[in-house]
Amino acid sequence: MQAQRLAIPDVVLLTPKVFGDDRGFFFESFNAEKFAAATGVDVQFVQDNHSKSQRGVLRGLHYQLPPNAQGKLVRVVQGEVFDVAVDLRRNSPTFGKWVGEILSGENKRQLWIPAGFAHGFVVTSDTAEFLYKTTALYAPSAERCIAWDDPDIGVAWPLTAAPLLSPKDAEGVAFTVADTFA
Numbered sequence: 001m002q003a004q005r006l007a008i009p010d011v012v013l014l015t016p017k018v019f020g021d022d023r024g025f026f027f028e029s030f031n032a033e034k035f036a037a038a039t040g041v042d043v044q045f046v047q048d049n050h051s052k053s054q055r056g057v058l059r060g061l062h063y064q065l066p067p068n069a070q071g072k073l074v075r076v077v078q079g080e081v082f083d084v085a086v087d088l089r090r091n092s093p094t095f096g097k098w099v100g101e102i103l104s105g106e107n108k109r110q111l112w113i114p115a116g117f118a119h120g121f122v123v124t125s126d127t128a129e130f131l132y133k134t135t136a137l138y139a140p141s142a143e144r145c146i147a148w149d150d151p152d153i154g155v156a157w158p159l160t161a162a163p164l165l166s167p168k169d170a171e172g173v174a175f176t177v178a179d180t181f182a
């Protein structure tokens with residue numbers, strides 16, 4: 001597995017070793033030992049999620065506050081998304097900054113997004129199936145949202161039209177220092 005620390009170094013892009021043969025392919029989608037070696041963190045995942053979305057759907061920017069903050073290991077098994085992480089750690093030199101990567105069934109890349117980040121993605125294929133592991137359970141009371149197009153964050157989403165949003169994501173909650181991470 002190859003690991004690349006992004007412009008926000010705690011966010012790591014993982015590219016698995018894929019074994020192809022005339023039957024198809026095999027790769028380890030998660031290996032605790034290799035993950036720890038690649039990211040430098042030892043995490044326990046407690047939940048797996050799977051969502052399917054059509055082109056133009058944008059889910060995010062979401063996060064859960066402590067003590068329910070979630071680290072996420074995200075990947076796409078079919079289609080393509082532009083996946084974004086936003087640093088919400090007030091003491092971080094990259095506080096309020098974002099990084100984004102293309103994840104697809106084709107490139108099989110994964111993004112490790114630690115607790116302390118908001119997360120979201122937009123679908124850039126006809127459909128996309130998005131799978132991810134989290135280090136804390138779903139806790140709706142601890143969930144917070146930031147507007148996908150918040151000007152203070154300024155994510156450069158690859159959009160050709162207005163995104164398709166859930167009512168929650170359409171509320172447009174502005175980014176503020178409140179509800180961020182120490």
Ligand SMILES: Cc1cn([C@H]2C[C@H](O)[C@@H](COP(=O)(O)OP(=O)(O)O[C@H]3O[C@H](C)C(=O)[C@H](O)[C@H]3O)O2)c(=O)[nH]c1=O
Pocket residue numbers: 049051059060062063072119120121137138166
């Ligand atoms: C996240 C979640 C949701 N749900 C239920 C709650 C709703 O009835 C339904 C859809 O939830 P929601 O619209 O919040 O789903 P997404 O917009 O995909 O939310 C996710 O979007 C971004 C990309 C994230 O990183 C988060 O993991 C998560 O917030 O599933 C659950 O039962 N468990 C869960 O863990």
